[in-house]
Structures are given as structure tokens and as C-alpha cells.
Amino acid sequence: MISGILDISDSNRLHIRVLEREKQGNGGGTSLVKKQKIYYGWIMVIVAAIGVFFSGPGQTYSNSTFIDYLIADFGWSRTEVSSIYSMATFFAGLIMIVVGRFIDRFGQRLMMVGVGVLFAIALFYNSLVTTLPMLFLGFFLIRLLGQGSMSLIPTTLVAQWFVKKRGVAFSLMSLGGFISSAMFPIINIWLIQSYSWQVAWRFWGVMLLVVFVPIAFFFVRNRPEDIGLVPDGHAEGPKLNLKASMEIAEVDWTLKEAMHTRTFWFVLFCVGVPAMVNTGITFHITSIFGSQGLSVQMAATILSMMAFVGIPMSFLSGLILDKIKTNVALMIIFGLEVILLLLLTVMTTNVLAILFGFLWGVAGGIERISLKAIWPNYFGRRYIGSINGVSSTVMVLGSSLGPLPFGAGFDVFGSYQPILLGMIVFPVIAFILSVLAKKPEKTINV
Structure with a gap:
């Protein structure tokens, strides 16, 4: 009987969770599982x-x-x-x-x-x-x-x-x-x-x-x-066969190991782009709308609309993300970001503004879930704190840098169009990196 965590290599501390163990030695976990009506x-x-x-x-x-x-x-x-x-x-x-x-x-x-x-x-x-x-x-x-x-x-x-x-x-x-x-x-x-x-x-x-x-x-x-459980609600024990165990097993990467993959850096870039672009747009949205002849009230309406569209979109994207590859969701996000930046350059009517708000909410809903899920999906659960910590740093730094190029661009050119068009390069690069950011494979030496 295979039990607990199988150490594959001392050098890279690779862990594959083989989730089949006997009822004995679960520290009371099995009895706790039996009492639970929900996971x-x-x-x-x-x-x-x-x-x-x-x-x-x-x-x-x-x-x-x-x-x-x-x-x-x-x-x-x-x-x-x-x-x-x-x-x-x-x-x-x-x-x-x-x-x-x-x-x-x-x-x-x-x-x-x-x-x-x-x-x-x-x-x-x-x-x-x-x-x-x-x-x-x-x-x-x-x-x-x-x-x-x-x-x-x-x-x-x-x-x-x-x-x-x-x-x-x-x-x-x-x-x-x-x-x-x-x-x-x-x-x-x-x-x-x-x-x-x-x-x-x-x-x-x-x-x-x-x-x-x-x-x-x-x-x-x-x-x-x-507490004697495994991810998604399966109880550990003899009834869980090896095939079912391996279906929910994950390969865990340390931060150092993850950093040696190109996928890690591709995804990290993808994390920083929405933080920078969205913060820049949000910080200057009233001024952007005013420069296009739209009212302050319309700018406030679009911000609220984005939030309302984002709520159901988050649920929908969560369901979708369980069915498709995570990097595909990233491709959708950055495709929408390109469209949003282009819309802002020609947004002179309330109809276009409403279309912008709707698409912004859709992109935000997908982004909110995808950028959280991609790290454990790609690099496992064991070291997710260290890996997500780096991601959070990039996200915060990106948001702190977002407003500056918009403000400076407006001061230099007297218009937001040049900086909006210039910003498109970042989601375009991120889209390409999303295509390349496939889930990395780790060599297992038993």
C-alpha cells in the first residue's frame, strides 16, 4: 500500500501526492470525514x-x-x-x-x-x-x-x-x-x-x-x-483507487524550480500587464472620458457597470476555467484588452462607452479568476505561497506604475490617443506569451 507523500528526489524535493492510504494512521481524519455532510x-x-x-x-x-x-x-x-x-x-x-x-x-x-x-x-x-x-x-x-x-x-x-x-x-x-x-x-x-x-x-x-x-x-x-481528505472532496482510504488518486494528483514545484522554467516568467509578465493597464485607465478614466466629450456621470456609470458585469462573469469564468486550459483564458483576456484600448481611442458616443464598460467587465471577470488559478494549476499546491508571493509583488508594482505613463503622455501630447495606442504593445506581447505559456512538465526520476 502506497501512503502519504512519495519523495522522488532529494535534490529537487519533487512531490507527487498518491492519495491512497489505509484508515489507520489518519489521526482521526477518517471518522471526521464520515460525519461531514458537505466537503x-x-x-x-x-x-x-x-x-x-x-x-x-x-x-x-x-x-x-x-x-x-x-x-x-x-x-x-x-x-x-x-x-x-x-x-x-x-x-x-x-x-x-x-x-x-x-x-x-x-x-x-x-x-x-x-x-x-x-x-x-x-x-x-x-x-x-x-x-x-x-x-x-x-x-x-x-x-x-x-x-x-x-x-x-x-x-x-x-x-x-x-x-x-x-x-x-x-x-x-x-x-x-x-x-x-x-x-x-x-x-x-x-x-x-x-x-x-x-x-x-x-x-x-x-x-x-x-x-x-x-x-x-x-x-x-x-x-x-x-483532516483525512484530499482536494475536491474525496475521502482518503482503501476505497479510493490508484487511478482516481492520480487524477487529482499534482506535481509540486518549489519557487526556485519554477523560476527555471520559461512559463513562470511568461505568466509573471501576463500578471503585471492587466495591473498596469487597468490601474492607469481607472485612475484617469474621468479625464479620458472628458477628452472624448463624454460626461463625468458616464464615467462613473461605466465603473459601476464594469463591477456588475464582472460578478456573473467571474462565476461563468470559474466554470469555464475548469474545462479549458488556463493559458487559453489568458489569451482571451489580452485579446479583449487590445479591443478595449482601441475602443478608448474612438469612444465619442455613449453607445461605444457602454460597449466598453461591458467588455471591460467581461475581461475583469475572467482575469480575476484566471490569474489566481494559473499558479496552482501549473506549479502545484505545496509551495503556492512563495510562488503567489512573487506574483502579488509584480501585481502591486504594476498597479503602482500604471497611472504615470497615462498622465505623462497626456501632458506631452495633449491627448490620450498616443499613449492608448502605445499601451497596446503590452497586451499584444502578453497574448503571444500566453500562447507559449503551456503547463510545464517536470522530469520524474523514481
Whole structure:
């Protein structure tokens, strides 16, 4: 009987999970499985969605509600606050590689609890900010712990519990992000206007400690194997034959091993492009629309439309992703991005603007799921924290670089058309790399 994890090579620590083991030695896992009416992985999806929701205090859609009040209270300029926010985001992004390694070392449960507590402390700290250096540290902490870590850890948790149903699981998890982006600005404004911006920071700190941290502590289990399960809901034991085991087995790559494949670098480039292009468009969308003779109200409508289209598209893309190759989904994303940039250059009517908003939502829905799923799909679950940490760093750095070329291009040319046309080169390159980014194969020496 083959049991547990089979070590193939000491040099590369290749692991193929052969998921057939006897009932003995499961640490009570088999008895736990018998008591479950639903697969425990779906509980992990709910917890992950809650985690993504509570990343809100570190996200731009929440932080933007505080900016005007900080400027009014302390007399800082908008340029000062914006520059500090960009720098804090940049440095926080650099550290995400370390966060990914910590996830692999300590597991999602300990990291969720630890980050949740530290994030709450950071929010209390932000309520005490009175100087620009304090503001930089506050922004740095909430971007690192909230926008970065509270998004990365849930993603790696879901990746551990699902293989064949990974796309659907990520789709359900993404609901936490949609609900967060819809609720946080409204709640923040109410708290700030009813009490103060300091109270708003403290409110979310308390909510993290009394809601999220206990949920993470009592419910999170790092891997299905920890409780006698395997990915997607199969119980481990003699009834699971070798053929069925191998169907859901994955080959695990370390970060170092993954970095020696061209696919890793191709996908990494593909991760950075949407972050840069979409952030640039979003940051300047009001100005872009105005330069085309469209109203501010239409720009706001398109942003809302993108979100509403993105919700069902995320579910649909999750189902599709479980049926097609992941790099095909990437090809669709970048094909749509080329169309979107071209549309922006000729978008002079509301009809074209609505078409743009719809396609933007479609592309965003596919992107939200595909870029999360491709790393575990290609490189396995065991070292997904380290690998996803690098991806998160590139994504954050890409988003920090996005607005600059649009703004500089407009200042130089007096129009967005040249920079929009110039930006097309990035999704075109990413499309080509997506075609080449096939799932890598690893030589197994038994």
C-alpha cells in the first residue's frame, strides 16, 4: 500500500501526492470525514471570502474615503498624500515575496490569525496619525497587511483545497471582494460623517479582532490532508483507487524550480500587464472620458457597470476555467484588452462607452479568476505561497506604475490617443506569451 507523500528526489524535493492510504494512521481524519455532510473545502471558501472582504481597509476603494478628511484636518496637499500612498504601496509590494514564503512555512491558519491581529493594530495606529511620516507608515502597514496579505493568504488557502473544481471555488471566493468594494465606501462615509475618521479606522480594527480572527482560528485547516481528505472532496482510504488518486494528483514545484522554467516568467509578465493597464485607465478614466466629450456621470456609470458585469462573469469564468486550459483564458483576456484600448481611442458616443464598460467587465471577470488559478494549476499546491508571493509583488508594482505613463503622455501630447495606442504593445506581447505559456512538465526520476 502506497501512503502519504512519495519523495522522488532529494535534490529537487519533487512531490507527487498518491492519495491512497489505509484508515489507520489518519489521526482521526477518517471518522471526521464520515460525519461531514458537505466537503469541508467549501467552508474554507467561505472563510477565504470573509478574509478577502476584510482586506477592505487596505484597499484603495476604502482608503479613498479618508483622503479629503485628512487633507482638511492637517492641511496636507493632495500631491503629498497621493505620493505617500504610492510610495507606501510600492514598498509594501516588495515585501509580498517574504509573506508568500511565510505562508509556505507556517501555513494559512497561523498566518490568517497573525496577520488579522497585526492588521487590526495597524488600523488603530492609523486612527492616531498626525504627521506625514506617520501617514507613510500607516499606509505601508495597511497596504502590506490588508491589500497584500489579506488577499494572498485566502487565495493560497482555496488553492490547497481544490484542483478540478478550483475555478468554481475561486469564483465563490471572489464574492467577498465584490461585497467589500460595494460596502466599505458606504460604511466609511457614514462612520466618518456620524463620528470621525478616527472612529472609522477603529471600527474596522475591532471588527477584525472580534469577527475575522476567531473565524480564522477555529475554522481554518491548512490542507485537506490534515483532516483525512484530499482536494475536491474525496475521502482518503482503501476505497479510493490508484487511478482516481492520480487524477487529482499534482506535481509540486518549489519557487526556485519554477523560476527555471520559461512559463513562470511568461505568466509573471501576463500578471503585471492587466495591473498596469487597468490601474492607469481607472485612475484617469474621468479625464479620458472628458477628452472624448463624454460626461463625468458616464464615467462613473461605466465603473459601476464594469463591477456588475464582472460578478456573473467571474462565476461563468470559474466554470469555464475548469474545462479549458488556463493559458487559453489568458489569451482571451489580452485579446479583449487590445479591443478595449482601441475602443478608448474612438469612444465619442455613449453607445461605444457602454460597449466598453461591458467588455471591460467581461475581461475583469475572467482575469480575476484566471490569474489566481494559473499558479496552482501549473506549479502545484505545496509551495503556492512563495510562488503567489512573487506574483502579488509584480501585481502591486504594476498597479503602482500604471497611472504615470497615462498622465505623462497626456501632458506631452495633449491627448490620450498616443499613449492608448502605445499601451497596446503590452497586451499584444502578453497574448503571444500566453500562447507559449503551456503547463510545464517536470522530469520524474523514481
